[in-house]
Amino acid sequence: MLIKNVFKRFGGVKALQGCSLEIEKGKITALIGPNGSGKSTLFNAISALITKDRGKIELEGEDISRMVGYKIAKKGISRTFQEVRLFKHLTIRDHLQIAISDDESLIKSFLVFDGISDKRIQEVLDRVHLDKPLGTFVTDLSYGQRKLLDLAIAIAKPHTLLMLDEPVAGVNPRLRKVIKEVLVRLSKEGETLLIIEHDMNFVMDLADVVYVLDEGRVIAHGKPKTIQKNKKVLDAYLGE
Ligand SMILES: Nc1ncnc2c1ncn2[C@@H]1O[C@H](COP(=O)(O)OP(=O)(O)OP(=O)(O)O)[C@@H](O)[C@H]1O
Ligand SMILES: [Mg+2]
Incomplete structure (x- = not known):
């Protein structure tokens, strides 16, 4: 899936300010970022729960930018919600x-x-x-x-793409481990996963690729180990 230059404003709040990501098939992509950085809004824009102001979303080469929510679900996007x-x-x-x-x-x-x-x-x-x-x-x-x-x-x-909004939020360490193992297994079976997670440590040994969102923009993306050392990323988290 390709997400190109997505913008979304809620009144004066610029939730997404030109967000672009590439979700590779068969991989685990993590989307991390501080509170309010636009992660859930991006999920909502992809699944057409909200209308984008601008931007394009392609699923396996097909433009789904203007498709209604239930049709997008039928195209194979299955998601969970933060709550x-x-x-x-x-x-x-x-x-x-x-x-x-x-x-x-x-x-x-x-x-x-x-x-x-x-x-x-x-x-x-x-x-x-x-x-x-x-x-x-x-x-x-x-x-x-x-x-x-x-x-x-x-x-x-x-589905062909699984999008999970904070699958381990608020669960105890034992269950976090269980859920992590479930996700690893799904990935080994060939699933494509896009996972929002607040905690950088959780995705470090899980994700193939990490995208870091801050103030509605991707400020870094790459392998977890590289991301962990990225100054912009550390600043975004420390400044939270
Ligand atoms: N329906 C809405 N109406 C108004 N403002 C909204 C709405 N949804 C999100 N926002 C605002 O957009 C910004 C991004 O919110 P979003 O929920 O996408 O953040 P997030 O990265 O998922 O944060 P968290 O880690 O806390 O879940 C926030 O400032 C939020 O208050
Ligand atoms: Mg959220």
């Missing part, structure tokens, strides 16, 4: 049935409730190491377990 978005009164099974179903069978899976087999759902849960009965309601999951379910949903949706 876990789940339905309180639905179970793990319900969520994954919806995620796995395509638009056409969605209504059917709601009505019949047996569109997707439990075996298929269990497979997805196993991949993220969420060890809870399928009938468990979201309200009975811990914060960390909700993060895992959220990740499972993103993985379960048919």
Whole structure:
């Protein structure tokens, strides 16, 4: 995916000021940067949750800049949100049935409730190491377990690109490790990942390429080891 010169203003706030990135297939690209640097806004611009002021986004050579959100999702972009978005009164099974179903069978899976087999759902849960009965309601999951379910949903949706907004935010060190291993495995299986992370250390031994955003601009990109020593990057973080 190519992101070219994206701009976005919210009133007087210049959230994105000419953002350009290249997301390589089969690699883990990390997007880091201080609070308010525009990371989530860039995700929202890519998935057309907000309209860009300017800029172009290409997915496998196709211009998706003016496509509506659901069409972009259908093109194969699956994403999570910084704040876990789940339905309180639905179970793990319900969520994954919806995620796995395509638009056409969605209504059917709601009505019949047996569109997707439990075996298929269990497979997805196993991949993220969420060890809870399928009938468990979201309200009975811990914060960390909700993060895992959220990740499972993103993985379960048919996709070619997985975009994760802070997949380990607020989770304990043990679960961070588990999630990191899940991401490494996905990558080894050939997935293309774009991961937002606030903590530079988390992506150092995970990402192939790191992009650093500051005030809506890419101030550096490259291999994690190089980025770690970059003065502009250190200044951006220390100045936070
Ligand atoms: N819907 C919105 N309306 C108004 N301002 C917004 C909106 N979304 C984001 N902003 C502003 O745009 C800037 C970038 O926000 P964004 O959420 O993209 O940052 P971020 O890099 O994801 O930060 P964090 O690490 O805290 O999640 C911030 O100043 C924010 O207040
Ligand atoms: Mg954010």
